[in-house]
Structures are given as structure tokens and as C-alpha cells.
């Protein structure tokens with residue numbers, strides 16, 4: 303049975319792109335954080351099943367909750383970077399992006415005493431307009447990136463990007479999120495909102511199909527706030543944003559438990575050891 307890669311993007315509910323307009327950056331310090339409890343629940347779920355995963359942690363969270371980073375590392379999980387402030391890579395100048403990449407890596411390494419090799423851009427924000435970002439990710443000292451979603455989506459994605467690990471620049475691998483081919487296009491099969499709003503059986507079928515047909519490991523991702531139905535609700539967000547953020551939050555934990563039982567899971571740096579230079 304193929305070991306797939308389980309990844310968690312560690313950020314809080316008020317940092318996601320869909321709600322960005324409702325939580326300006328300068329208010330983040332005054333919003334009640336829920337990430338610590340949610341990460342603890344995830345760590346307990348994984349420990350009970352002896353699963354190790356990769357946590358792409360936001361520098362902003364690491365700075366305020368260093369104990370969360372240390373607990374993740376102590377659980378045997380991979381510490382990786384989700385950048386510092388959750389700004390889309392595509393919205394930053396090269397200098398600002400490089401500073402964000404370096405700052406987040408140094409923070410996570412200081413706190414965890416582990417070397418950080420992996421990076422995931424906020425909102426999969428490496429697209430055809432900013433492929434130069436890969437050069438900067440390598441320059442900042444990362445060895446792999448998991449930042450390109452080879453799908454068509456209104457906020458991210460490169461529909462015709464490679465579907466399997468490749469090396470965009472020297473000393474860096476890009477390990478794209480999992481897609482399945484059907485009807486002449488790529489369909490997202492790597493978790494996120496789709497995992498919440500479509501039936502669990504579809505996710506299971508997609509991952510099994512990907513493993514069988516491609517003979518490769520899939521990558522699945524979710525966020526701590528996705529197992530937290532009690533989080534404060536933003537009532538004046540658009541209907542689309544509210545749907546994307548809140549649909550089936552109360553079902554996600556049970557779905558994750560099924561997912562953990564239906565497949566074998568591991569850390570990015572171990573699952574893709576041969577593809578990371």
C-alpha cells in the first residue's frame with residue numbers, strides 16, 4: 303500500500319484568504335486565537351493512529367505560539383514553513399517575498415531546533431505570473447515547495463503545470479498537490495474545501511484511483527480551523543466565502559478519521575525522499 307503525504311497548513315480562521323477583507327492584518331492581535339486547541343486535537347488524532355505528518359506553519363503563529371511548534375516537533379512530525387504573514391506570494395515584490403521566506407524559516411528553526419526544508423505558499427499562490435518565486439524559495443534555503451495546484455480555480459492554480467514532482471530550479475523540488483485526470487482536465491484531489499463540501503466517498507475514490515493509476519503518493523492538506531465548528535462566524539462575508547469557509551465544519555473531523563484509516567500516511571520529507579535533493 304502506497305504511503306501518501308499528510309499535510310496541515312497551520313493558520314487560524316481569521317487568516318484565510320476567503321475572509322481576508324473581514325480581518326485586516328492590524329486586527330489579528332486582538333482576535334481570539336483558536337489554533338492551539340485545534341492543533342492539539344490534530345496531534346492527538348495522529349498520535350492515536352501513529353501517523354506522522356508535515357505541518358506547514360505560519361511564522362506569525364510560530365512567534366505567538368512557540369509551544370505549538372515544539373509540540374508538533376515532539377510528536378515526530380515535520381516542521382515546514384507556510385511563510386510569515388500569509389500574504390499571497392503573487393502579491394509580494396521579490397524582495398518582500400524573499401524576506402518573508404527567510405524570516406519564517408529562521409523563526410521555525412529557532413523554535414523547533416529542526417532544519418526546515420519545505421515551504422508551501424499561502425493559498426497556493428505560485429502561478430504562471432510569478433514562477434520566479436521558485437528561485438527565491440531555493441535561495442532562502444528550502445529544498446522543496448508544495449505550492450502549485452495544477453488546476454483551474456478562481457484564486458489559484460496553473461491548469462497545465464506538471465502533476466508530479468519536478469525541479470523548477472537547481473536544488474529545489476516542486477511537489478504539486480494531487481489531481482486526477484477526467485474529461486480532459488485536472489480535478490483537485492488533495493483536500494481543502496472540496497474535502498468538506500463533497501461526499502467523503504469521492505475523496506477516497508480519487509486518492510485510491512491516483513495511487514492505482516499513477517502508482518504515486520498523493521498529497522492531502524487541511525487546516526486546523528476546518529475541524530472547529532465552534533469558531534466565531536463572520537456574518538457579513540459573501541455567501542460564497544461563507545460557504546467555502548463554513549460548510550460541513552462539523553463533519554470534517556470524522557471524515558479525517560476515516561481518511562486516516564483508509565490509507566497509509568507519512569511526512570512529505572519521507573514520502574518524497576527520493577524526489578527532494
Ligand SMILES: [Zn+2]
Pocket residue numbers: 311313384388423424425
Ligand atoms: Zn494558508
